[in-house]
Amino acid sequence: MQYRRPRGVNDITPAEVGRWQRAETLYRDLCRRFAYQEIRTPIFEQTELFVRAIGEETDLVNKEMYTFQDRGGRSLTLRAEGTAPVVRAFLEDSLQGQDRERLVKLFYLAPIFRYERPQAGRYRQHHQAGAEALGSANPALDAEIMALATSFYHGLGITELTLLLNSVGCPVCRPGHLQQLKAAVAPRLREMCGDCQRRFDINPLRLLDCKRATCQEVTANAPKMTDLLCEDCGTHFEGVQSALREIGIDWFTLEPRLVRGLDYYTQTAFEFRAPGLGAQDSIGGGGRYDGLVREFGGPPTPAVGIGMGLERVLIAQEAAEAAAETGALPALREGVFVAALGEQAWEPALRLLQELRQAGQVAEVDYRRRSMRAQLSFADKEGFRWAAILGEDELREENVTLRNLETGEQESVKAAKLGDRLTKPDSQ
RNA sequence: GUGGCUGUAGCUCAAUGGCAGAGCACCGGACUGUGGCUCCGGUGGUUGUGGGUUCGAGUCCCAUCAGCCACCCCA
Numbered sequence: 486m487q488y489r490r491p492r493g494v495n496d497i498t499p500a501e502v503g504r505w506q507r508a509e510t511l512y513r514d515l516c517r518r519f520a521y522q523e524i525r526t527p528i529f530e531q532t533e534l535f536v537r538a539i540g541e542e543t544d545l546v547n548k549e550m551y552t553f554q555d556r557g558g559r560s561l562t563l564r565a566e567g568t569a570p571v572v573r574a575f576l577e578d579s580l581q582g583q584d585r586e587r588l589v590k591l592f593y594l595a596p597i598f599r600y601e602r603p604q605a606g607r608y609r610q611h612h613q614a615g616a617e618a619l620g621s622a623n624p625a626l627d628a629e630i631m632a633l634a635t636s637f638y639h640g641l642g643i644t645e646l647t648l649l650l651n652s653v654g655c656p657v658c659r660p661g662h663l664q665q666l667k668a669a670v671a672p673r674l675r676e677m678c679g680d681c682q683r684r685f686d687i688n689p690l691r692l693l694d695c696k697r698a699t700c701q702e703v704t705a706n707a708p709k710m711t712d713l714l715c716e717d718c719g720t721h722f723e724g725v726q727s728a729l730r731e732i733g734i735d736w737f738t739l740e741p742r743l744v745r746g747l748d749y750y751t752q753t754a755f756e757f758r759a760p761g762l763g764a765q766d767s768i769g770g771g772g773r774y775d776g777l778v779r780e781f782g783g784p785p786t787p788a789v790g791i792g793m794g795l796e797r798v799l800i801a802q803e804a805a806e807a808a809a810e811t812g813a814l815p816a817l818r819e820g821v822f823v824a825a826l827g828e829q830a831w832e833p834a835l836r837l838l839q840e841l842r843q844a845g846q847v848a849e850v851d852y853r854r855r856s857m858r859a860q861l862s863f864a865d866k867e868g869f870r871w872a873a874i875l876g877e878d879e880l881r882e883e884n885v886t887l888r889n890l891e892t893g894e895q896e897s898v899k900a901a902k903l904g905d906r907l908t909k910p911d912s913q
Numbered sequence: 914g915u916g917g918c919u920g921u922a923g924c925u926c927a928a929u930g931g932c933a934g935a936g937c938a939c940c941g942g943a944c945u946g947u948g949g950c951u952c953c954g955g956u957g958g959u960u961g962u963g964g965g966u967u968c969g970a971g972u973c974c975c976a977u978c979a980g981c982c983a984c985c986c987c988a
Contacts, residue, residue, distance in 0.1 A: 489978080543986095544987080601987075607988080827946090862947095877946085
């Protein structure tokens with residue numbers, strides 16, 4: 486084979502595409518119910534957009550972006566993350582209109598590109614279902630975003646869910662926390678791993694989510710952000726929790742070590758996890774980013790959002806199906822297979838095929854001109870519901886033998902009435 | 914980017930350094946115009962790729978590509 490797909494990217498084959506479409510349809514329907522509107526942004530943006538939003542010192546910006554120069558010398562980057570382009574469009578397309586207080590709720594289904602070493606559940610191109618609500622600091626909105634995600638997961642049969650919740654504070658209270666954190670860690674910094682020693686200066690918050698036991702032990706008694714929140718952040722964090730409980734999402738877990746990898750998060754940070762994915766068990770995450778719109782030159786605009794990795798969600802769905810031993814539903818039988826027998830039947834069969842298609846039927850014929858046995862066998866395997874048999878006898882009588890491939894019953898139908906017959910209820 | 918495991922037919926997998934195989938799937942026949950069941954037969958392979966060792970390599974060695982696992986990090 487001369488060509489293979491590049492590393493870390495996947496084809497979605499016809500066998501899999503139904504699963505994708507069902508998930509996408511469910512997500513669109515849920516977003517409509519939650520009153521979020523779809524937005525589609527370009528697949529690449531100015532590199533600077535992501536750098537500013539995500540943060541210079543993050544891994545995503547430092548080593549994971551697909552960045553290239555176009556022929557005009559501009560530095561562009563394939564969508565590395567969903568929120569920054571939406572915020573850009575929110576401002577550039579004036580989605581708030583004249584109403585400065587207007588809440589703008591947007592969703593998207595889009596490919597994301599990150600240069601990472603692939604493994605199951607981690608790809609260089611993946612797809613995210615995301616939602617962003619811009620224009621309100623109401624904690625009920627944070628809860629709404631998590632409710633939307635929960636409905637999506639549940640609707641796909643993913644019931645064994647974990648929701649981790651934290652608050653990472655704001656520019657008012659975070660510096661104090663970082664200072665206390667560094668003070669608590671500093672005496673034992675030498676015991677920590679190289680990564681953590683680097684994090685200490687660059688991004689001390691990340692000291693908290695190092696997985697090494699020795700590092701965790703050092704930070705175990707360090708002050709928690711949630712104990713040091715300012716009044717606003719504390720009130721908001723409480724508000725998110727009570728709103729979640731109010732709408733029946735009372736199974737979340739507070740996780741003071743949860744820190745997200747993008748710099749723009751303020752206050753709420755959350756992550757959904759599901760079994761069946763190995764180490765890549767995060768199937769969605771997000772939080773509040775009250776400073777980002779302003780960072781992009783817009784008016785101060787509080788906002789909250791989520792991104793869900795569809796590849797991982799679908800893996801979790803398959804794992805859930807396997808655990809429940811439900812198995813995939815048998816495909817619905819649909820359509821008519823026109824079985825043409827003999828030379829004289831071929832052209833009338835093509836005419837019938839075209840008539841059926843124009844009448845809205847799914848219809849197919851055997852272009853290989855095989856035996857009736859082969860044609861019926863094929864029609865059965867491909868999941869057709871009917872076989873319309875056209876041979877010498879039928880041509881003479883100007884009718885068609887209509888065979889129900891599920892039951893094996895068959896009847897003679899006048900050729901001109903076939904379309905009508907097929908749209909009648911099956912009880913016939 | 915670091916470390917490890919694995920690449921044989923469409924799929925799942927065999928083959929002590931000595932003739933590349935099985936099951937499923939696919940095609941055909943038994944059944945000349947009737948699918949699913951059964952039986953019989955058949956097609957299908959540069960053993961991921963490129964080098965090397967050897968009389969001889971799917972098997973050993975090197976490189977490379979890809980997948981997987983654990984990191985880093987993330988969805």
